[in-house]
Amino acid sequence: MSPFRRMLRQTMTIARRDFIATVFTPIFLLFLFAPVIMGSFGAIGGLGAASVSDGAQDKARIIAIVPAGTTPVIQRGDARLRAMFRRDETPPALMTVTPRRDPAAQARAAFDAKNIDAAAVLYGPLDAPQILYGSRGVRAADYLATLAQVTLATERLGGTLPASNPTKIRMTRTGTSIGGQHQSAFFAVFGIFFLTLFLSGQVVGTMAEERNNKVIEVLAAAVPLESVFFGKLIGMFGVAVLFVAFWGTVVGQITSLLPAGAAAAIGDLTPAVGGPAFMLLFAAYFSMAYLLLGSVFLGVGAQASTMREIQMLSLPITILQVGMFGLSSAAVSRPDSWLATFAEIFPLSSPFAMAGHAANSPELWPHFAALAWQALWVTIFIAVGARLFRRGVLQSGSARPFWRRRRSSD
Incomplete structure (x- = not known):
C-alpha cells in the first residue's frame, strides 16, 4: 500500500470514529434542534420588545x-x-x-x-x-x-386638491441588478459567517477529552498526527454537513409555502454568476471556511488541556470570526477595491469575500484559483497545528514530518 493511500485510510478511519461518536448520541439531537430553541427564545424576546414598542407607539x-x-x-x-x-x-x-x-x-x-x-x-x-x-x-x-x-x-385652492389618476405599470429587469448583486453578496457572506460561527467552534474541544484520557497518545503512536488532525477535522465537517443538509431541507420546504410577495423579494436576489453556479460556489466556500477556521481552532484547541482553557479560547475565536465577517462585508460592498483584494487573498477571510465576489462578478476562473489557495492553507494550518502539538504536548519535537517518514518495510 502506498504512503498516500495509507495516510488517507488512516485519516478516514479517524474521521469515521469521530463522526459516529458525535452523531450517535442523544446530545446530538439537542445540537441539531438548537436553532429551534434559539429561535424560540428570540421570538419570545421579539414579542416582548414588540409589545413594549407598540405600547409606546400607541x-x-x-x-x-x-x-x-x-x-x-x-x-x-x-x-x-x-x-x-x-x-x-x-x-x-x-x-x-x-x-x-x-x-x-x-x-x-x-x-x-x-x-x-x-x-x-x-x-x-x-x-x-x-x-x-x-x-x-x-x-x-x-x-x-x-x-x-x-x-x-x-x-x-378652495379646500380640495386637484385629483390625479396615475397608471402604474410594474417592470421587471431582464438581467441582474447592482442592488440585487450586492444583496446576494451580503447574504452569502452572512450565511457562511452564521454557519461557521454556529458549527466550527465545536472543533476546539474535540481533543481535550482524549488528552485527559490519554487516548491521543495511543492514536499518535498508531497513525501520524497529521492524519489524526485531518481526520478529526473531516469528521466534524461531516457533522456540519449533516446539520446543514437537515436544516437546508427544512428551510427549502418552508420557502415553498411563502406568499407571492416574499417569493418575488427572494427572486430579486440575483447573483452575477447565476443561481446554480452560485449555489455550488456557496457550498464550496462554506466547506473551505469551515475547514480553514476549523483547522486553526483545532490547532489552538489542541494546546488546551481543560474545559476552562477551552472556554477562555471561545472569546478570541468569536472575535476572530466576527472580524472576518466585518472585513468581508466591507469588501463586498466595495468590489474591485484594495480592501476587496486583501479580503479575497487573506486566507481566513478569503471564503467569505470570494462568496461575495461570486455575487458581484460573472467571472468563474478566479474561484478555481481561490479554492486551490484556500485548500493549500488548510494543509498548512493542519501541518503547523500537528507539529505544535507534537512539540508542545507530546514533547516529541524530534519526530520528523509525515512527508519525510518512510514505510517501515523500506
Whole structure:
C-alpha cells in the first residue's frame, strides 16, 4: 500500500470514529434542534420588545394646534400622506387642538402631558409654522412641516386638491441588478459567517477529552498526527454537513409555502454568476471556511488541556470570526477595491469575500484559483497545528514530518 493511500485510510478511519461518536448520541439531537430553541427564545424576546414598542407607539402623538376651520383640511391631508408610508414607518397619530391665548406655551405644555407622548407639536400660521420636537421626533417634525405645506395649498385652492389618476405599470429587469448583486453578496457572506460561527467552534474541544484520557497518545503512536488532525477535522465537517443538509431541507420546504410577495423579494436576489453556479460556489466556500477556521481552532484547541482553557479560547475565536465577517462585508460592498483584494487573498477571510465576489462578478476562473489557495492553507494550518502539538504536548519535537517518514518495510 502506498504512503498516500495509507495516510488517507488512516485519516478516514479517524474521521469515521469521530463522526459516529458525535452523531450517535442523544446530545446530538439537542445540537441539531438548537436553532429551534434559539429561535424560540428570540421570538419570545421579539414579542416582548414588540409589545413594549407598540405600547409606546400607541401613546405617541404629533399635535397640530390649528383653528377649528383648518382641522378637517389638515386631517384629510394627513390621511393622504400616510398612504405613502409602510405600516412600520407610519408617523405617530395626528392630534388636532384648538389654539388658546398663548399657543407657544400650549405647545410646550404638550410635552409634559401624562396621557400622551408628544413627538412634535406645530403651532402658528401655516405659511410660517413653529414646530417643537423631542429627542426622537426629528422625522415627526419633518412630517408636520410637509403636512403644513399640503394643508396650506389645499386651503388656497378652495379646500380640495386637484385629483390625479396615475397608471402604474410594474417592470421587471431582464438581467441582474447592482442592488440585487450586492444583496446576494451580503447574504452569502452572512450565511457562511452564521454557519461557521454556529458549527466550527465545536472543533476546539474535540481533543481535550482524549488528552485527559490519554487516548491521543495511543492514536499518535498508531497513525501520524497529521492524519489524526485531518481526520478529526473531516469528521466534524461531516457533522456540519449533516446539520446543514437537515436544516437546508427544512428551510427549502418552508420557502415553498411563502406568499407571492416574499417569493418575488427572494427572486430579486440575483447573483452575477447565476443561481446554480452560485449555489455550488456557496457550498464550496462554506466547506473551505469551515475547514480553514476549523483547522486553526483545532490547532489552538489542541494546546488546551481543560474545559476552562477551552472556554477562555471561545472569546478570541468569536472575535476572530466576527472580524472576518466585518472585513468581508466591507469588501463586498466595495468590489474591485484594495480592501476587496486583501479580503479575497487573506486566507481566513478569503471564503467569505470570494462568496461575495461570486455575487458581484460573472467571472468563474478566479474561484478555481481561490479554492486551490484556500485548500493549500488548510494543509498548512493542519501541518503547523500537528507539529505544535507534537512539540508542545507530546514533547516529541524530534519526530520528523509525515512527508519525510518512510514505510517501515523500506
